[in-house]
Amino acid sequence: MKIVVVGAGGVGGYFGAQLAASGQDVVFIARGDHLAAMRTQGLRVESELAPRVLTDVHATDDLGQVHDADLVLIAVKLWDTDDIAQRLVPLASRGAAVISLQNGVQKDETLGRYLPRESILGGVCYISASIEAPGVIRHTGALARIVFGEYDGRQSSRADRILDAFRGAGIETELSHDITSVLWRKFVFLVGLSTVTSAARQPIGVLRDDPDARQVLYEVLAEATAVGRAAGAKLPDDFARQQLEFCDTLPPQMSSSMLHDLQHGHRLELPWLAGSVIRVGAEAGVETPYTAALAGVLAPYAAGERSAP
Structure with a gap:
């Protein structure tokens, strides 16, 4: 070819x-x-x-x-x-x-x-x-x-x-x-990992071990799951819980490419990750308050040139 x-x-x-x-x-x-x-x-x-x-x-x-x-x-x-x-x-x-x-x-x-x-x-x-x-x-x-x-x-x-x-x-x-469902399966995890690690400036190990941060991570995963289901993806009812349990299997130092970009003052894919959840959710009538709040915290860094402390 x-x-x-x-x-x-x-x-x-x-x-x-x-x-x-x-x-x-x-x-x-x-x-x-x-x-x-x-x-x-x-x-x-x-x-x-x-x-x-x-x-x-x-x-x-x-x-x-x-x-x-x-x-x-x-x-x-x-x-x-x-x-x-x-x-x-x-x-x-x-x-x-x-x-x-x-x-x-x-x-x-x-x-x-x-x-x-x-x-x-x-x-x-x-x-x-x-x-x-x-x-x-x-x-x-x-x-x-x-x-x-x-x-x-x-x-x-x-x-x-x-x-x-x-x-x-x-x-x-x-x-x-069923490639649509496959795309959403990866996307739910990616949105949760990228958004929460970037907002907290911490790797997954720190987040999953802190009860409050763990709950925020779960809520973002749950919102993305609900939006995906509304968009036609075949995701199980407990998919957010499955993804949170998957996070428990990851190396504790694992973070996300978005956090790496944030720390180095690079442009972020925020509008296409958390932003997509918010937009598709709004179109489908699914509320995404946790995702929207964290996206708002990260918004000043989305264009790059400003590195996270």
């Missing part, structure tokens, strides 16, 4: 490298020092699970140079989605399938404002990876998984082909027939 990976950071760099190493025709869309290093030195993935060294990397900062593709994987920050979607119109119109591996549950709605709806498949990934240095991706832990599927639940020939490509690259992959 000819695959375009838009965003060669931790997620795009890791999965793109696995696909390229397996023989797929991969083009990376990157920028800055990372792009320059990929062009001159190649791309290296430091990983206990699947280390890779690519010496011949096809990378560019200009999507206009790519004239056809079978599949586009989107792995940029959520605030870049509108811009990327507009630039992908020619490829999608010529038949490219598009899968976003970004966080969030409204990302594909954004893509659908510009791209043919039939070009978009739902997707979610589970991985901890980041750019360690220009041209170097650091993957932490043994988890590197993708779940994707057609929004109408059918098992299409293109989905089968994508599945074969992913699995052929050694990527743990599942084809889902």
Whole structure:
């Protein structure tokens, strides 16, 4: 397959490298020092699970140079989605399938404002990876998984082909027939973890061990669950409780990428995480007071340039 990976950071760099190493025709869309290093030195993935060294990397900062593709994987920050979607119109119109591996549950709605709806498949990934240095991706832990599927639940020939490509690259992959529910399952946990760790400026271990903070975490998880159910996701009645118990299994020092961004004065994905819960909840008539309160506390930092104390 000819695959375009838009965003060669931790997620795009890791999965793109696995696909390229397996023989797929991969083009990376990157920028800055990372792009320059990929062009001159190649791309290296430091990983206990699947280390890779690519010496011949096809990378560019200009999507206009790519004239056809079978599949586009989107792995940029959520605030870049509108811009990327507009630039992908020619490829999608010529038949490219598009899968976003970004966080969030409204990302594909954004893509659908510009791209043919039939070009978009739902997707979610589970991985901890980041750019360690220009041209170097650091993957932490043994988890590197993708779940994707057609929004109408059918098992299409293109989905089968994508599945074969992913699995052929050694990527743990599942084809889902209810991708909406899968997206919300990850999203509920992500909103709870990112919002509460960031507002408290503390890792999960501190929060789950403090009764008051633990209750706040539960309430945010419960609000996101209620909003997801109202939006059509098949989530169990006790899903928030399940997610809180899952938090008890995590390393105590684990936090969130939003807290990392907050501490370093970077822009936050707050409007697309907690903000989505608030917006979708308002549309569905579901109240989200805890999420709204914490989002308000974090709002002064959302644009970046101001680091948390």
